[in-house]
Amino acid sequence: MSETLHDIRLTVNDVVHDLRVPARRLLSDALRHDLGLTGTHVGCEHGVCGACTILLDGEPARACLMLAVAAQSWAITTVEGLTEPDGSLSPVQQAFAECHGLQCGFCTPGFLTTITAGLRRDPCPTRERARDMIGGNLCRCTGYQNIVTAVERAAEIGAAR
Ligand code: FES
Ligand code: FES
Numbered sequence: 281m282s283e284t285l286h287d288i289r290l291t292v293n294d295v296v297h298d299l300r301v302p303a304r305r306l307l308s309d310a311l312r313h314d315l316g317l318t319g320t321h322v323g324c325e326h327g328v329c330g331a332c333t334i335l336l337d338g339e340p341a342r343a344c345l346m347l348a349v350a351a352q353s354w355a356i357t358t359v360e361g362l363t364e365p366d367g368s369l370s371p372v373q374q375a376f377a378e379c380h381g382l383q384c385g386f387c388t389p390g391f392l393t394t395i396t397a398g399l400r401r402d403p404c405p406t407r408e409r410a411r412d413m414i415g416g417n418l419c420r421c422t423g424y425q426n427i428v429t430a431v432e433r434a435a436e437i438g439a440a441r
Contacts, residue, residue, distance in 0.1 A: 293361030308332045310348035319359035330417030333390035340397045359389035371437035381430035383421035
């Protein structure tokens with residue numbers, strides 16, 4: 281029996297996309313497979329690792345825990361949408377590059393989106409608050425120290441822009 285398809289409209293990185301998807305299509309799969317936005321990574325698919333974190337109206341959310349049909353009313357930002365309007369790196373992206381905040385990079389899109397939202401709420405975090413900011417994201421490579429340093433550096437870059 282073929283699955284019923286639903287016509288939906290997603291706004292991703294300020295671009296409107298019309299899609300036809302099954303009701304059970306995860307937002308993470310819609311982004312990656314239907315829209316080709318493969319910057320959003322999928323690790324656990326259970327809301328645990330944070331690799332799939334995107335922003336909904338600027339707030340972090342797990343794309344693997346949301347159905348695409350339920351995401352229509354939000355402005356979605358993926359890692360591809362974090363760059364500045366002129367295409368240059370955002371403060372968080374720049375800080376990750378400067379501070380070596382990644383190794384394999386699998387977790388990185390989720391950290392970048394999470395920290396982008398976190399610094400909007402707390403533009404000048406202490407190291408302790410920087411650690412809390414990334415408490416919901418897992419990284420198997422870096423040991424986190426450089427990521428925490430990158431949060432602090434991103435705050436500096438953001439303040440200077
Ligand atoms: S893939 Fe979504 S939280 Fe791990
Ligand atoms: S850099 Fe490899 S999992 Fe984080």
